[in-house]
Amino acid sequence: MADVIDRRVARTRKALHGALMSLILRKGYEVITIQDIIDEADIGRSTFYAHYTGKEDLLRSGFQTLRALLMEAQRNAPVKRDGPHDEALGFSLAMFEHAREYRDVYRALVGGRGSVVAVNEIRQVLSEVVKKELSGVEDDDAVPRDVRVQFIVGTFLTMLTWWLEGKPRLTPTEVDAMFRRLVLDGVGPSIRVQH
Amino acid sequence: MADVIDRRVARTRKALHGALMSLILRKGYEVITIQDIIDEADIGRSTFYAHYTGKEDLLRSGFQTLRALLMEAQRNAPVKRDGPHDEALGFSLAMFEHAREYRDVYRALVGGRGSVVAVNEIRQVLSEVVKKELSGVEDDDAVPRDVRVQFIVGTFLTMLTWWLEGKPRLTPTEVDAMFRRLVLDGVGPSIRVQH
């Protein structure tokens, strides 16, 4: 499959990713410099550029694991393609759980002073997943398919951000419930209640 | 109100804002340098720093007009605090219209290679507006108030981005209809329909 990798290459890349993660937790992604990374990883400058074009490239390359996780979560989720279909959005709970496990990293990436790069990357991965999930659903005259995908992904990220920034007490299940409530029913019910 | 402003100061600031806007349209916010701005505006380097701490500061200071527009749109919107309340979210149509009028700027700011700073600024302004709008609505056990605010703002930005990036043919009214549909009812209706 993947060509066999020279041990030195593997070691270098691992060191760089590790250094980036440490630094993200310590000072936030935006302000990190290449110098910081190679100092932390104890890797030569030219070696860095032999592997990545910059810190954005390095960050991006670290998202395969997340992608794999989501794809699998989607496969393992209870996809009962018949029934009341409250089991839709099979990815969400798994990802909320993943987010709690790596809370610090997620918060550093997705939170206030986070990285556009990371958020866009997550957005793209999620879009694929949701798109696949909606493939069995028939079209809607009012709202095009891709809008619905973006809506779902956007709402997910809204919840994720809100959760990580302020209310870490809530369990993944609780947050997931709110997420589903919003995505499926919107805020109409609670707004319109008051007459 | 505001202290009387020296003509020179006014002229400088106007030139800088104009230069920033031109450059945003020409090459995108992120890659703009201070040097670009002061060259374009034909303003001395030290003068720039006498007014703003950096390009982010300059950008931020250009959002009062937007803020004012939204506040007024909210006031003028048909706020019937009784009735079926489909008139909620009084700001949205006005902002979609504003966005179409300044399409290029919005797209440059909010689109793909846009600016986090700008998006965050818009997000914050919108949050204030929505928060005020929801002040008369009673609480909901399932979804806290601030989550609903973030949800509405997030969905609005999702629609705005999608609209500006891909489907400029749609009218503000049509986009607004989709926005309201999503915010009020979610995607449950169209997803759950298929059994």
Place this chain on the structure above:
DNA sequence: GCACAATCAAACATCATGTATGATAATGGA
């Protein structure tokens, strides 16, 4: 053990940032 490839330190050119200085010009009030 050997050919090859990866890593290294060091140096370099380039460019952006932010600050400082003293001269010059515009402004607003008297």
Place this chain on the structure above:
DNA sequence: TCCATTATCATACATGATGTTTGATTGTGC
């Protein structure tokens, strides 16, 4: 009209990040 004030200017400077190059050194896979 005059004048004190204040903004602007060109210029220079220190600092630090970026990305590339070079030739020597060291680790790998076979």
